[in-house]
Amino acid sequence: MDFARFEDLHIVRKIREKIRKWWNIELSYADESGYVLDHARGKIVPPHNGICQASLASREGFHRCNLSVERAIDAVRDQKEIRARVIETCHIGFPIVLVPVVDDRGTFHGAIFAGGFLLDDERASRRERVADASTRLHLPIADQEAAYAGVPTITRRDLDYFCDLLETTVEEIVEFNKALRQRESRIQELTGELAGRYTFGNIVGKSPAMARMFAVLEKVVDTDATILVTGENGTGKELIARALHYNGPRRNKPFVVQNVSALNDNLLESELFGHVKGAFTGATRDKQGLFKVADGGTFFLDEVGDMSMAMQVKLLRVLQEGTFLPVGATRPEKVDVRIIAATNRDLKEMVARREFREDLYYRLNVINIRVPPLRDRKEDLPALVEHFLRRQAEKRGLGPKRLSGEVMARFYAYDWPGNIRELENEIERLVVLSGDDEVIGPELLDTAATAYGSGRNLQRFRLKGDLASAVAALEKEMIQEGLVATHWNKTRLAERLGISRTTLIKKIKEYGLEERGNPLEEVGR
Known part of the structure; x- marks a missing residue:
């Protein structure tokens, strides 16, 4: 479990802030081997007391602090419930409150812990032990009494509340880790499905x-x-x-x-x-x-x-x-x-x-x-048609569908300027309109669509003037007819014409076709 992923959880961050504000105590995390997360990042976040800070600043003291945490982790390694314990493994003599991180599958991942503090009813009894440890480690503490007086203190009554907060932190981490694991598992499943698709x-x-x-x-x-x-x-x-x-x-x-x-x-x-x-x-x-x-x-x-x-x-x-x-x-x-x-x-x-x-x-x-383009691979039409017919029929819970010979003949004669997307849209429309009929006949075809590419526009168009004007006039007429045929659906028309929607909108403005008015009159001229 990567604890760094959970540090920014709102509730985890808030609990750490409250513990720091109320008791001047820092929370830390150690993995299942006792390795402190902050140390893995090259950081040392010492407790808020001069004795622990002096210990962590020395090589021997730092080593003994880590050894204390490792022993505390070993003490709760076999614990299967999220419950706070006070462990006496600190080399200086401070208590360590520790909550094991055990996930929903019973796997031990380490622990949340806090140290470098005293219980109010133990200040006097621990004074000599802490002083002896400081002397033995040759800690550079000028005023031992002042340093001991500055150690954060928790009352016995507050200790229960403090432990509840640590347990809540671990429960939130475990629950979030479970949701994250399930999400990642689902992502893997979807990735496999997508790879297959x-x-x-x-x-x-x-x-x-x-x-x-x-x-x-x-x-x-x-x-x-x-x-x-x-x-x-x-x-x-x-x-x-x-x-x-x-x-x-x-x-x-x-x-x-x-x-x-x-x-x-x-x-x-x-x-x-x-x-x-x-x-x-x-x-x-x-x-x-x-x-x-x-x-x-x-x-x-x-x-x-x-x-x-x-x-x-x-x-x-x-x-x-x-x-x-x-x-x-x-x-x-x-x-x-x-x-x-x-x-x-x-x-x-x-x-x-x-x-x-x-x-x-x-x-x-x-x-x-x-x-x-589809016009260059017409031999693929039967397979494409069968594929889209099957997909659309299954999507709507309908029986098998097939196109009549006349419909297929018209499909072969059509140039499909919108390519595969246009073919798929046309087949979807035909499946919807055909209802329960197995055979789809030519009476359901989109005649406006199949008119494109047939030469109808060029036969009706009278060539006159210079080439640029003739091309512009033909382009305008094709867009006018397309707007009517698609009921002003610009996205669909852009697909049919083989241009982007942005380009189509520019041309509509350029040719003054923005106002719908009665476009049928324009097309008929």
Whole structure:
């Protein structure tokens, strides 16, 4: 049991403060071998009396103090109940109050103890013994009487209350340790479940494009190399990142996700690196950043191509040095984190346009994993459809489902701009609408969705003017139709169009499509 984990428990801290305030006595912890925790940290926290302080300051006295604690631990080693005892093992002659730390399984972990004090009815009887011990150790005490008078005292009546407080401290530590052990056990179970869920075998696809991707995954899964996952929106980039984490050497450590395009620079910096109290208006307490949360594990940075130049510099520092500076802090923090980044943009082209730092690009692109779009792996459609149909049917307690031949034909003809995510959403919709029917027919298809990629827009669109104007007009019309088809669901439309939601919102504003009015009239023109 690591007692250092429990020192900051509110009740433990409060009890230690009360004992210090009321009786001027310090609580300490020793492990099952009698090793004092403070000494393991290189600290000596002496009792509040000049005699003990002088003893701990000398080599021989320090050795004898530790030996006294070891003997006290041996005296309660076989005790199976959390009950305070007064032990007479102190080499100077002070009593030691000690409570064994025994967990819910009966395992002995050490003890909480306090020494360097006197009981009020024993001050006179112990005086000579303490004086003899001080002389024998050659302690540099100028005034023995004054030093003895300064030793903290507890009355017999207070001793019972003092012991109750020590027992309560141990009970809280044992209870918290039990809850912590159960939580860690549950985390291990969940980690095992996640590892099973995100095995490479659970990533559906046997097409040549997927086979090439799996070949790369198998080679890099056991490494700590930084990885850049590229592909259109909805292709499953996060699924690939999770599979790499839960099957790699960091599987038992945190997996943290952040979409960098979702926040502005100020919020993103605070989210990634944390901040200290008072760093800005509203920073009322220290906040741990996600890089610190991910320490020892994997940090998945999605949409990294949308990161500003200023934030790119800060990310580069973490990749190069493993350090970062929380907002408002003056001392950098060090972390050990594996970075897996993802983007749907061409970072190499962005580097050429000076929109992305070249040094960061090469740091991220150590290993590149390209996730193919669904239109390039149509041979995987039957397996994907079967997988999603089974999942959705089981989720809703329905019987087996299958698509009619006509529906599958339309699926093959459709380009799926939203990729796997769009396919999964469409199948979920079809399963819900089909009720108890086993066969799902074409009458339930989302006709607005399957119209995309069919050439309908281009056939109806009249090409005129310069190329830029024609492209802009077509883009506007596609967004208008998509808003109608998705009932103004921007997230769903962004997935279908293969762009980020942020980009879609910008284009809606650019084309003056913010007001809904009656968009059907616009589309019909």
